[in-house]
Amino acid sequence: MEMIPYTVEAREDTGMNNAKLGIWLFLASEVMLFGGLFSAYVFLRLGAPAWPEGGSILSVPIATFNTLILIGSSVTMVFSWTALKENDFGKYRLYLGVTILLALLFLAVKSFEYSEKFSHHLYPSSSTFMAIYFTLTGLHALHILGGIIVNGYFWGPGSKMWTSDPERFTNRIEIAGLYWHFVDLVWIFLFPVLYLL
């Protein structure tokens, strides 16, 4: 089987390996996806006769806690990559494991928030605000889930590559990290927009 070219070494024309260019192209498409939904939020809000303050319906302390969890997971993610750069596979697994646990905690808190809303009979159909809230946070939660699956693979079966091709594996973790930080970045904007304004 022929190897995919430029997975480790940089291409002359782009100055980077294909994996990095690929993930940035993917993130660019994600910018358009979330950008479109953010503009939907703005239009719905401007067109509404009244708009509730997020904090009057949603729990700001819980969302603040979740924000700190996600920021923390970004730090452990970048530390898992630096651990590989230092040839410390044990530390890599520890940091990536913590990243996955923090992501699971984020989802657990989010599902608690959702169940609280459902128990108060607040559904996407309840109001325009709840509709855009569930759409934006639901899509974001799906991205978190995707990150957990990818990181889980690299923590477990995918980590075999560390013994056969460590440089390529380190690149893979950097790429997974770029995705993870982007998911963190999106939440940084979702948090004030939905909960505080």
Place this chain on the structure above:
Amino acid sequence: MNTASGASGHARTYLLVFGTLAMLTIVTVAAGYVSFPAGLGIAIALVIATVKGSLVAAYFMHLLHEQKAIYWLLLFTLLLLLIMFGLFIGSALDQGGIPSVS
């Protein structure tokens, strides 16, 4: 960023960025409890979010030391995003303003 010593040398920076992001999160929440005029409150929250987002992109995503091709790609994405916003706004204006939502 591509050497072991370089990577470990950045550990302090990453922790510093984490501390700053956590502090800015608290500031955002605290500002939400202050009764600013509506427009100013939104502006403060979005400015802080932009600063936080920039820190994540610059340090965690290594955009400070990235290849030119990435910068061009992001600039092009920003342009496409603005065109998309422009299409939405133009479409709304064409229909006599932003449609009201019940």
